[in-house]
Amino acid sequence: MRVLVATDAWRPQVNGVVRSLENLATEAPSFGADITFLTPQDFPTLPLPGYREIQLALPSPGTVKRAIAAARPESVHIATEGPIGWVTRSVCRREGYPFTTSYHTRFPEYLAARLPVPLAWSYSALRRFHNSGAGIMVGTPTLERDLKARGFCKLMQWSPGVDADVFRPRLERPLAFPKPVFLFVGRISIEKNIAAFLALDLPGSMVVVGDGPLRAKLETEFPNAHFLGVRSGEALAEVYASADVFVFPSLTDTFGIVLLEALACGLPVAAFPVMGPLDVIDRSGCGRLDMNLHRAAIGALDISRQQCRAYALNFTWRESARQFLDNIRHAHGM
Template sequence: MTESFLPSLNGVTTSVCRVLDHLAARGHEAVVICPGPAPERYGQFRVRTVQGLTVRQFRVGLPTADLERILREEKPDVVHAASPFGLGWRGLAAARNLGIPTVAIYQTDMPSYLAQHAGPLAGRITNVSWRWIRHLHSLADITLAPSSATLCELGAHGVPRAALWSRGVDTELYSPALKQSDAVRALRACVAPNGETIVGYVGRLAHEKQVHRLAEIADLPGTALVVVGDGPTREKLEQLLPKAHFLGFRQGLPLAEAYAALDVFVHTGCNETFGQTLQEAMAAGLPVVAPAAGGPLDIVKPGVTGYLFDPNTPGTLRATVATLVDDAATCERMGARGRRKMEVRSWAGVVDELIGFYGAVVTPTYARPAA
């Protein structure tokens, strides 16, 4: 049960699809419940839709009684609620009514997202959001957080029965080997004709991603700035960063080629519960720079795979990136270490861990027969 699914593409959709891929490979059965419109099937699995509406370019499912009807018909062993908020809340409540075990995945920092759009009411909106999140996650048998920072935050706000479950990365698609391809060589020649160090960002172009921080490095000598992605703030960012190369939305191999064309990857958002693009960049063999906040704290090892900068001190992003510019040896060393770190984070292993959590709620320890 997911708040977001195809054709919408974002972090929630991507993680749900990867989980489904590996559930299929392990011989399990699944049904996807999501807002419509959506494809009728994903691979071998059926997709069932509920009524939805569009809010700020996102398709939002309505928490109707259809969810309980669908669960009665499907009779699942466990309900997986991906980033629950509205649709997921109703699904968790319906599952509890029917006695179906549940696993909730906390993936989106909704309080911070809502606060950024609330103006003078930001503080009140944040408090209300956390009360709601505490309530809806109390309906789940277990809540899985993607990083230790997020796990601590959930605990501080009273969310019960939480555990750590990280995310996987496709190390076959995102690979340093792509750097030698003709497409990547052509892209590098286009954006850095004079051999500049290519610094890039990949992700959605929206307020909560704080991409405006790239202005600090837009005129850094000896660099070319690349922005991959699309979203509601693209026009403003193009005005803010007139010399940057905006490559637009990419997925699959073109996205992997965009990563491979970079020399340094920069992550800008401070409210990330995880940071999947950091993992993809590291899998591509890149040194990474990210804020010392939230999910990146678990992913980036300072001085080893990249650097963390203080997001509250202006100029630190620029100073941090500057240490990597024209230092090819450090970039290569950090990129190689990041690649090795990602090689043990395959989606297959991560989903096997998730299946273990499914088993823990389907047959809890206190209900298992003694050995």
């Protein structure tokens, strides 16, 4: 099976969408599938206003049409609702290419956090975008129920995974900060609600890994926190292993691959009881979910690291790739 994935999220961005797609490409050949990509690297780009780390692609319908024809895919998968996604959707509809989509990011909520755009307007546009395809892949049952209630249809589960060989417990703790260490990993941007974490009166140390438009502001407002910048792979896994609790203050994430990475390193989670944490953590016993984030963070200190590791091993990138390809076959009746 040949699948062309069109995505506005791509390297050097460091986020869950990019990680999911990279691991999909790695695992798909073992199922007899070949994944190729249409990314911002294939088009002229300009920095996204207010978030210069992200390059906004400027695709043309002709370029997208030629790229699809050259790839000769049996299916096109549109992973994001950015310029590449919208142009690819238009070309697929006009040329008759079968396509699916995935819903990774709650853009209506993100947009509303920055601009006075009603949620109803944003969801109307996204319904039109996604419902025109053969199926919509979503990461969690909670997101599926939410989107179904908003009029989205043909929803299918596609859960992310974790590399449990890289993200694993370690005896050594390279970060010599005063314990206990409370950690956040992710984009340092408004939708991550990081200030809710940094404002907590917690013992020990607070550590933030990542970068983004709010970093300078938060470093000034919270001088006692430790900002380590972007880390990945083994370097990131070492940070997880040096912490005592992973604090996830986001109210809008649909899943949060960082939750699985933390758990795979034996790190319990403290979060709000919202979409994402509810699906990953809820009844696992591997975290504390509470609208009082301070109480959740302190409570998570008592959770067994071995229990967290064992639970994370249920999520693999191989299983994630199998789900994706099964969804493609089901959507197109293959």
